[in-house]
Amino acid sequence: MINVLIVAGTAPRQDSVLADALERFRREGVRVRLIVDFDLSRISLDPALAELRGLRETEPDDRLRRAMGGIEGSRAVWVRAWHDRVVRQWVHEADVLVSMDMMAVYAVWEMGHRRPDADACHGVGPAARAVQARLAGVPRPKRGLRDTVATRTGIVVRGTRRNATSRARRAMRIGMAPAVMRSGAGAWFWRTAVAAPALPDRIRTAVAYRVHQRTVEADRPQQAAAASAAAAARLEDPRARATLLNREASWELAIGHVPVCLREAVAAELAVADEMLRKKSTLKAAHAAHRAMKLLFHRVVHFEQPTSPLAENPAEFLAPLWDSATGRALAAAQGRAQAAATPPTDRPLHLLILTNGAGHPAGALRQRYDGRPDVHVRYVDLGEDVGDGPFRTDPAAQLGHLLAGSSEYGNRVREWLRPHLEWADIAVADRAEAAAAMTLVDPGDTRIVVCLPDFELLGPWPQLTDFSRVDELVLSSTDLLDLATTMLPRLRADQAPELSVVGDAPDLRAHQRPKDPAARYTLGLLGTNSVDARWAVEVLRRLRATDPRYRLFVGGDDLTPPPGASVRRYHEEILAELAELERSGAVTRVEQVADVPEALTGIGVILGSPVRETFHHAHIEGAASGATPILRNWPILSGTARGVRTLVPAEWVADTPEQAVRRILDLTATEQSWRDNGAAAAAEALATWGGDASGRQFDELLRIPLADPVG
Amino acid sequence: MPNPIPSSLSQLTRAVRSRPRRGARPHVIYLAIGFPPAAKSSAYRLRETANQFCAIGWDVTVITICEEAWEREYGLDHTLSEGVDPRIKVVELPLMRADLETDIRNFSEARALRPREWIERQRKQELKVFPEPAFGGWRYALEKAVVREHRAHAADLLMTTCAPYVNLAATWQLWQEHRVPYVVDFRDGWSVDVISGETAFTEKSPAGQWEKRVLEQAQAVWCVNEPIARFYRDRYPVVADRVRVVRNGFDSDSIPSVPHRPDPAAGLTFGYLGSINFAPALLDSVLTAWRMARRTDPVLARSRFEVRGHIGAGALREANAHSELLGAAARDDVEFGGPVPKAEVVDVFGRWDALVLMLVGGQYVTSGKVYEYAASGLPVMSAHDVDHDAVNILSGHPLWTGAVGLDVERLATAFSEAARLALDATDADRAAARAHAERFARGALLAPAVTEAARLALGASAAGTPTITGPTGGRQLP
Structure with missing residues (x-):
């Protein structure tokens, strides 16, 4: 039986092409094994067609992790593959080795050196031809002793070279230690090094990237930006410039930073897109523009910071996009051939x-x-x-x-x-x-x-x-x-x-229930995915400094860490803080609030502390239940004229934790004042959002001629 | 590197070289990369050109590249070679595109590690030799080959057909060394981007300098359509009177004598035959339109769409986005059947009911397949820009849907229209369709140009000096 071993470094774009090839192999009685260096969920394959092995299905051990440090993607596929005992066995049994994509070529090249009698092909088409030749008994070229010795020597030489490279890399890491990067001389040296004339682009970009990383890690963002700018200015190829700046920016985003060269990276990618657009290579232009957009609208920049540079100054932030030919092409109006018709009167x-x-x-x-x-x-x-x-x-x-x-x-x-x-x-x-x-x-x-x-x-x-x-x-x-x-x-x-x-319209009818008198000292924070629990904890700590009867009820499962390093960090810290307060009895946490109206009967003050929202449902529901509403002025809107006060009554809004504490102490000073204020807030909430206001607005907007809507 | 020998020294060197041996019959060296058995659409034109020179009494030496090179690309079609005049001598050079290599054992470590970067570097190197990516590195081998063939058997004419354009370097070398007159069959041209219709490079660029220099000394410059010819007349007024339109045409042996009669109850068979080398979006638009049309047209709902031709080269042969689209369309009765050997084209046309003409580009593109489609006597559904040179060929064709552009909804309507034409066409309509295309028979279109090239060459040889302006000397070319 002929054994075909296919290596895929990236998820195949042409699923059916692979499936067809495997189907043909099966008909020919060929055994196919497929090694993939990506998440197995990204490939759907009939198990009868091939044995599948995912290189990323197990956590790398220390040895593998060390071996992978700083190596490029295609070599990493090989290192991961050869580290796997099953893969080694498959290689030794293979008659035809196949790379599915560019990322897998090196792995197959190395495997080919260790399996001299096998064919080593790039692409399933050539692999099919190799199989056909083997089935037809076409004689294969004989390999002499000289070839074998050269191959074996090559394996040893590459191993030695890799060790030498690793040592050099370690030496460079020492030369870029935080203390060095923080020192004036060290920063000057590396900035000068990356901008040295006549340095080949590949070396310059590799060194510049490391310098950028180490300088950011040394907490010198401005120096990192200067070194990047110096290196980028030396790169004549716009694509190399964009690649370097994008790589640096992407790394910073991955660790939760707003990149120091975000604007430059976006502009560089858009310059590539413009160039491709000029050459009418729209596909390449789209890829470059997409890389720019991913940086420009990354969630770390806009959703994992207290505010967003896009919200603060859209014109400045979007200038690279607007100034580019690509941006103008994207904004081009196609219009419509016909105007919208008036709604029909003779049918629904x-x-x-x-x-x-x-x-x-x-x-x-x-x-x-x-x-x-x-x-x-x-x-x-x-x-x-x-x-x-x-x-x-x-x-x-x-x-x-x-x-x-x-x-x-x-x-x-x-x-x-x-x-x-x-x-x-x-x-x-x-x-x-x-x-x-x-x-x-x-x-x-x-x-x-x-x-x-x-x-x-x-x-x-x-x-x-x-x-x-x-x-x-x-x-x-x-x-x-x-x-x-x-x-x-x-x-x-x-x-x-x-x-x-048109404002939002939650159903508030179910929330009007009598409050427990003990609720007066209970603050409530019902989660949303952008809630900032730390603000609420800050309010609680200040209140408890005055009166330890105040407690905080935190409800909702939104404290599950979402992706993103900075948010993960934030969550770890806030969870630790909440756990400490929970132990002291100051905080009660409930992951799932099954019955929100019931939960609200025990909440006397409803806090709203999102970073950004358009409508904080839980807060409005709390207000409708008779809890005293305290809403943080959302940082994202705090720069606008009225901020969140355009949505809720101004007296509900606190610009700072101090303001919130003063207002809570004031309004909960007596049970009567607390209940009076809660009743007023409930009346306000019901009048503003509880009726059919937004529904009627939509009737009007959609020009639906109905006077008496149902439901 | 350009010719490094200064003009006067070059002339001296020429004078002391042994005189090439001259035969009894006139001799044309035909630099025709893509000559049969290469399974390329240009092979038909190349074969006919060589055959016609043979037919008018010339010795013909074809210089092309080895079969293994075509196996890396679109493959081989040995049935094409059957139509080659056996008197033609074919010289195959061991040149291959390195970027299409799929045997990883032949890769260096650097290439295996960074295949894309390696190819880019390779291209940069090639551009230093001659300003054409992927082919530029063939320059010196081609130069040596034409000079060697000329020395072995003196040529009265060098016919050069492009692409690849690196052939121009060899043409120039033979002119510089031996003053062999030449005709450039430029087909789609070089400095005109036939897809966008814009200028591909300036006259001052390295490619521009090569093109200008070589065309200025050509006896004639052939182009496949009038817009390209006009482009060259405008760009190089000095050669304007030597630019000819030599259309592609169809081979009558590819056209069935009796068109297929449709069976409405069984449904129709739509067909596409040609290289599938256009953007996947075009193929997708056609397949989407096909699917949409089948939802509303009961005849189409029980019809098939057969796609034949080459897809992709190298590692991507029949393993690219087009293959994926065609594979996914199988459930809509779309079938991809691979390439068709030239000898079997007539059978394929003979069992189809209507043809789908998918073409890229606009007014600068005519294609070769449009002539065969027009001559088939079958309804033709156009899937290309409205402003396309194929329109000039199909205008007046009685079984043509017209060009509706690439909007999927309009294409869906065109599928229905083609089905209606297939069902309603009478024998008279089919005969009229064939008659419409008769003027595009390949042999008839090429004959005047070949005769003129022969006459120009012999006139130039007889006079002992070129009939056109003398060489500009051994000035350094880029």
Whole structure:
């Protein structure tokens, strides 16, 4: 039996091509083994076609970790593979060794040296031909003693060279110790070294990257930026410049820092994109632009810091994008061939709700209009099965489509969306990804309404949305509306949509229950994914310094650490802090709050401490329950004229923990004052959000001529 | 490196060299990389050109590259060689594209570690030799080969066909050393980017200097369509009167004598035959349109779409994005059947009911397949830009859907229209379609150009000096 061993360094892009090849091998009676250097979940394979082994399925031991230190990707595939006993056995049994992709070539090259009688091919097509030749009994070239000796010697020489390289690398690490990088002489030396003339690009970029890392680790960000700038200025190839700056920025993002050269890295990638665009190589332009967008809208920059440079100064932050030819091409308005038609009067209105998340307002709209005789609702969640499984939005593909004017991705969207748009009189795209997908298609005479309910403005999708195909853009506050028009100059252009503000509308009826008198000293913090529990803990500590009866109830499972180094760090610290307070009885934590209205009967003061939100449901529900509402002025909006005060009564808002403490002490001074204030807050919450205000706004917005809505 | 020998020394060197042996018949050296059995679309034109020189009494020596090189690329079609005049001498040079190597044992450690970077470095090196990536490194081997063949059997004409454009270096070398007159069959041109319609490089760039210098001394410059010819007349006014349009045309032995009669109950068979080397998005648009059309058109719902041709080269042969798209479309009755040997083309056309013409580019692209499609007598559905030179060939064709661009919804409508044409076409319609294309028979299109090239060459030889302006000397070329 012929044994074929395939090595894949990256998840195959052409799944069916691989499956077809494996199927052919099986028909020929060939045994196939597949080694993959990526998560096994990224490949779906009939187990009958090949034996599969994932190199990343087990944690690397210390020896492997040491061997992997600082080596490049393709060599790492080999090191991981050869470290695996099963793989070594498979190599010795292989007749045909195959690399599926560029990343796997080196591993197969090394395996080929250790298995001299095997074919070593790049690609499944050549592998199939090698198998055919073996099946046909085509004689293989004989290898002489000289070849064998040369191969064996090569293995030894490479091993020796690698050891020497490791020693050199260790020496360089010592030369870049934090103390050295913090010293003026050390910083000067390395800055000068990376900018030395006549240094080959590959050496310059490798050294510059290490210098950047060590300087940032030595807490000298400005020096790191200067060294990067000096090295980048010496690189003539724009791609090499972009690669270096992007690599540095990506590393900083991975450790939770806002990169010191973020703007430069973005500009460098966009320069590459512009160059590719000029050469009409739109695919390469899209890849470069996507790399730029990933840096520009990275969650570490906007969602893992107290505030976002995009929210603070959109024009300055987005200048590299706006100033680039790529940015202008992305913002080009395609418009629509027909104007939106007026709603029909002779049949029920067809309302399409397209969302990539089941939250507000899509859920509320569905609840409001579904089942009514004069509105037919079609609700499509991109995350659910829309045909062949979930629809996967893809920013890189969206970019490629916008730059090229056509694409496979665009075809998929159009093929799938067109029947929905033909059916719909009004299509509501709830959330930015749904909106971006919808605007890839000329909507015909369907009226398009886009809702951007939260801080998706800080992500890439609004920049990839063609607002010239949108009739109405709905945001949830005037501050967000201001932010949107600053971030998206297209919203002020000729073909811009109408802009509206429609607030959120939680169901508050169930929360009005009598409060336990003991609740007066219980602060409540019901989690959201962007809540800052530390702010609440700070308020609690200050209150307890005055009166130890104050306690904090923390509810919700949102303290599970999300990805991102800085957030992980934050969570570890806050969990430790909460655990300490829990032990002293000052804090009660409940992971799952099954019955929020019931939980609120024991909460006298409801705290809201998000960093960014558009509507903090739990806080409003707390206010409606009669708890005293204290809401932190969200840092993300604190720079705007009124901040969060555009959403809630000004007296609910505390700019600092001190303000919050003063207000809590004041309002909970007596049971009567606490109850009076709670009643007033509940009345305010019910009047503002408890009725049907937003529902009626949507009726008006969607021009649904219904006077007496149901549900 | 360009010719390092100064002009006067070069002339002296030429004078003392032994005089090439001259035969009884005129001799053309045909620098034709892609000559049969290379399974390339250009092979038909190259074969016909060589055959025609043979037919008018010339000795023909074809210089191409070895078969192994084509095995790395699109493969071989030995049925193509059957149509080559046996009197033609074929010289195969051991040149191969290093970037298409798939035997990892032949890789250096540096290439194995960083394959992309290695190829990029290789390209940079090649560009230093001649300004054409992937092929530039062949320059010296080609130069030596043409000079060697000329010395062995003196040539009256060098026919050079591009691509690859590195052939121009060998052409120039023979001109510099032996003043052998030459004709450049430029086909799609070099400095014109036929896909975008823009200038690919300036006259001052290394490639621009090479192109200008070589074309200025050419007896004639052939292009495949009028827009490309116009581009060259405008770019180089000095050669304007020597630029000819020599269209590709169809081979009559590829066209079935009786077109297939459709069976509406069984459904139709749509076909595409040609290299699948356009952007995956184009193929995807056509497959998407096919799927959409089948949802609304009952005839199409029971029809098939057969795609034949070469996909990808090297490690990616039949293992690229196109293969993935075609594999996924199998459930829509789309079938990929691989390449078709030239001898079997007639059978393939003979069992199809309608043809899908997928083409890249615009007004500068005509393609070769459009002529065969037009001559087949079958309905042709266009899947290319509206402003495309194929339109000039198909205008007036009675079974053509017209060009609707690449919008998937319009393409879906075009599929239905092609199905209707296939079902409604009468024998008279099919005959009219064939008659429409008769003027594009390859032999007839090439004959005047070959005759003229022969006449120009012999005139130049008889006069002892070129009929055109003398060489600009051994000035350093880039």
